[in-house]
Amino acid sequence: MSTLAEEIKELKKEKNAVILAHYYVNDDVQAIADYVGDSYYLAKVAVDLKESTIVFAGVKFMGESAKILNPEKTVLMPDEKADCPMAHMAEVEKINQVRAEYDDVAVVCYINSTAELKMHSDVCVTSSNAMKIVKSLPNKNIYFIPDENLGRYIASKVPEKNFIFNDGYCHVHKAVTVDTVKRAKEAHPDAEVLIHPECTLDVLEYADYIGSTSGIIDYATASDKKEFIISTELGVLYQLKKNNPEKTFYSAGSVQICPNMKKVTLEKVRDCLRDGTGGVEVSDEKREKSLVPLKRMLELAK
Ligand code: 13P
Numbered sequence: 001m002s003t004l005a006e007e008i009k010e011l012k013k014e015k016n017a018v019i020l021a022h023y024y025v026n027d028d029v030q031a032i033a034d035y036v037g038d039s040y041y042l043a044k045v046a047v048d049l050k051e052s053t054i055v056f057a058g059v060k061f062m063g064e065s066a067k068i069l070n071p072e073k074t075v076l077m078p079d080e081k082a083d084c085p086m087a088h089m090a091e092v093e094k095i096n097q098v099r100a101e102y103d104d105v106a107v108v109c110y111i112n113s114t115a116e117l118k119m120h121s122d123v124c125v126t127s128s129n130a131m132k133i134v135k136s137l138p139n140k141n142i143y144f145i146p147d148e149n150l151g152r153y154i155a156s157k158v159p160e161k162n163f164i165f166n167d168g169y170c171h172v173h174k175a176v177t178v179d180t181v182k183r184a185k186e187a188h189p190d191a192e193v194l195i196h197p198e199c200t201l202d203v204l205e206y207a208d209y210i211g212s213t214s215g216i217i218d219y220a221t222a223s224d225k226k227e228f229i230i231s232t233e234l235g236v237l238y239q240l241k242k243n244n245p246e247k248t249f250y251s252a253g254s255v256q257i258c259p260n261m262k263k264v265t266l267e268k269v270r271d272c273l274r275d276g277t278g279g280v281e282v283s284d285e286k287r288e289k290s291l292v293p294l295k296r297m298l299e300l301a302k
């Protein structure tokens with residue numbers, strides 16, 4: 001273990017802290033985390049922790065959700081500037097417009113969103129539970145924010161609902177194109193193609209499997225195949241290779257690196273623990289209102 005990792009271990013004990021990390025953060029940060037997972041798993045885990053401090057190695061909406069679910073705990077972000085651009089790609093004004101225009105509408109908010117957007121929504125979802133939750137809603141009309149691509153994928157699986165889309169997107173997943181996937185397939189014809197639903201629908205057509213980061217890791221781990229083309233942020237390679245040292249993983253072509261997730265370094269994890277910096281604060285009103293759709297997600301996803 002590096003000295004930095006040892007220092008973090010000591011600080012965790014001293015501060016009664018626990019480290020949660022998303023699969024997209026740097027390998028050395030995933031290696032020292034107590035819990036590593038996809039967005040749904042991390043939200044679930046955040047509810048039952050005994051430690052008084054949570055260090056969230058991820059982007060802002062993740063730390064914010066952990067704080068909303070645990071107002072009495074200290075939640076620290078190693079880099080406060082690590083923010084998901086898609087989390088801001090919807091507007092409260094448009095939500096109000098859609099509510100006025102459609103009867104029987106549910107505003108379904110991807111967890112990759114600001115607390116401000118969550119507080120105006122009816123239910124949150126992640127890529128691993130969106131289909132189940134949307135199917136279970138009593139409403140006919142679904143306004144899906146902020147991610148258009150995940151929205152269109154879920155709409156294709158739930159044809160009985162009427163979807164209204166928003167134009168948000170993840171720049172990392174949008175950069176994967178039919179062309180890059182086709183080329184990866186030509187270069188590795190025996191590989192299975194595993195794609196995250198934040199990719200565009202035309203790219204998803206090439207998938208052998210579509211799912212969240214955990215879904216992709218679980219699928220590759222259980223598969224008899226030996227080669228895989230991965231179409232999501234390449235931080236997942238750390239866990240994929242750890243679980244499957246005998247299998248080979250290829251990138252779907254574009255630069256699948258999230259610059260915000262990569263802002264979280266081991267040094268910054270140590271610093272925030274040592275100095276108590278990067279504390280997440282959410283106003284009482286925002287917290288109370290955004291807790292409703294988050295809790296509803298945890299309930300409906302069970
Ligand atoms: P999941 O880990 O839930 O698949 O989310 C992917 C993502 O883009 C997180 O920022």
Ligand code: SF4
Pocket residue numbers: 024059083084085086087112170171172173198233258259260261
């Ligand atoms: Fe946001 Fe995409 Fe980065 Fe996830 S990978 S944090 S959705 S920009």
